[in-house]
Amino acid sequence: MNFKNSAELTELYRSLQIYYPKFFKMDNLSKLGFLAAEHIFNACTDLQSAPDCTPITSRREPVEPREDIAVICFNRSASLDIDTQYQKTIQDNDNYFPSPSLFVYTLPNIAAGEIAIRNKFLGETSFYVTEEFDAGQMVETVENAFSDTSINAVLLAWIECFERKVEVFMCLVDRNSKKSCIFTEENLKYLAINIKFA
Amino acid sequence: MANILGTNIISSLGFTTEENFQTVKSGISGVKHYDAGTFGLPEAFMASLIDKEKLNDSFSELSIKNSYTGLEKAAILSVFDANKQANIDLSSGKVLFIFSSTKGNVHLLENAVSEQVCLWYSAKQISRFFGNRNTPVVVSNACISGACAQIAAIRALESRKYDNAIVVGADFLSKFIISGFQSFKALSPELCKPFDKDRKGLNLGEAAATVIFGKQNNSRIQLKRGAIRNDANHISAPSRTGEGSYRALKNILQNIDKGQIAFINAHGTATPYNDAMETQAIVRAGLADVPVNSLKAFFGHTLGAAGVLESIILMKALYGNLVLKSLNFSKQNFENKINISTENHFSDKKYFIKLLSGFGGINAALLFEKR
Known part of the structure; x- marks a missing residue:
């Protein structure tokens, strides 16, 4: 995903032709996660991670809540992008205006929460921080998340957003693809190198 | 485990x-x-x-x-x-x-x-x-x-x-x-x-x-299992139905004798919304009679340390057959009442539950067991 400023994110949002005004309240980290998830689920009309799993279709219709999908995100800078903006509002007591709408985004896991709200995912949402795109830890974390037997699919994301550096990688891993060995550290590394993260 | x-x-x-x-x-x-x-x-x-x-x-x-x-x-x-x-x-x-x-x-x-x-x-x-x-x-x-x-x-x-x-x-x-x-x-x-x-x-x-x-098998207290669930409702307000917390609870209660739960240690931050939400989740999970306490009036909300710190205090309590009182509590106002622990008291039941909830609509439940 190319990104120069938040105006460009708005353009990407418009190109989706959806109505979701909450998008405009989000910080850039959440916007990036939101947009990537929309693209994934638009492309994915046959999410059949288990036999009893109904496919996600008609994305514009209200979706049924699902507890069997987890959202697991990683990045390097956590919410530093918004942390530095919030810090400016409290740095100087003569110009002191801490804003709750900014403060709430000083938690990176809000980005995972926004995806859960949009898609009515009631499963696990988690946010992990690593020094770099760490395919090994990402694969391990997703595999371990399937130990929760009610989880049939994991939406895995790397969403990094700080200063000029923006990286978004997202994939949907279902329980079966774990068995078919497609979701491996080597494959994830290969993808990351090709999109020039690692 | x-x-x-x-x-x-x-x-x-x-x-x-x-x-x-x-x-x-x-x-x-x-x-x-x-x-x-x-x-x-x-x-x-x-x-x-x-x-x-x-x-x-x-x-x-x-x-x-x-x-x-x-x-x-x-x-x-x-x-x-x-x-x-x-x-x-x-x-x-x-x-x-x-x-x-x-x-x-x-x-x-x-x-x-x-x-x-x-x-x-x-x-x-x-x-x-x-x-x-x-x-x-x-x-x-x-x-x-x-x-x-x-x-x-x-x-x-x-x-x-x-x-x-x-x-x-x-x-x-x-x-x-x-x-x-x-x-x-x-x-x-x-x-x-x-x-x-x-x-x-x-x-x-x-x-x-x-x-x-x-993995060493010589400890008397074990963390048996845990679950994380999202409300999918709002980024800064908890679900009114306690959705995520209830579902996390339901998950950890599978095949557990509810009569053996010594107490529930709630997140209990003392904000109006959080405590009302947890009350809902506890009632929905069929645990209205189980003693509930919160440690927030002892330590405040210690953020990322809270889940670890509070679990440790409660492991000690479970080990010592003790249900701790919920400090600084006098009267409930909820429609659905839960059993807030008002005095330190004895219980030799074998489980306790730790609940946590946070911004982003997230909720967790942990189940500890004494052997």
């Missing part, structure tokens, strides 16, 4: 698990009033703060290196003390460090933006102090991080890649964090009153806490 081999708590109430537990047992709170000007804040606040002089003194007995922040020093001291009981080789490749923090060293932003602010940097400082070369896991899941870190520990042990997992949770307060909660109007001007009809909000607290988990 993971066995508990060693624990430590560093807070306003003491620098060991035992000191903290005894103080809680005797009903003493670590929450105090701090005047405007503390941390450079324009307003006064109530909080539970770690004695920084004592922290520096204790750390200098352990190491002469001075390249650590207060948060890192507390976390390192905490791991060191917990390992006095566990006595494992922390530098081993079979040991995984899991760090839980919401804001880590965010106060450093007052001076400059640097790598030191990043959570992975603090985690590395801690694990490298003990000579551990594995990449530490860093959980940043707002206020439920401490539960997520313990769930990550069970999973790491079950994957058979590791023999031990060191879960360390730590958060320190600063102008950044307190001003944010003040802007939300979430702070109570007096000692917080979890589940009370007149509750006015939360108190914040500082802590570092460690649990050392292992």
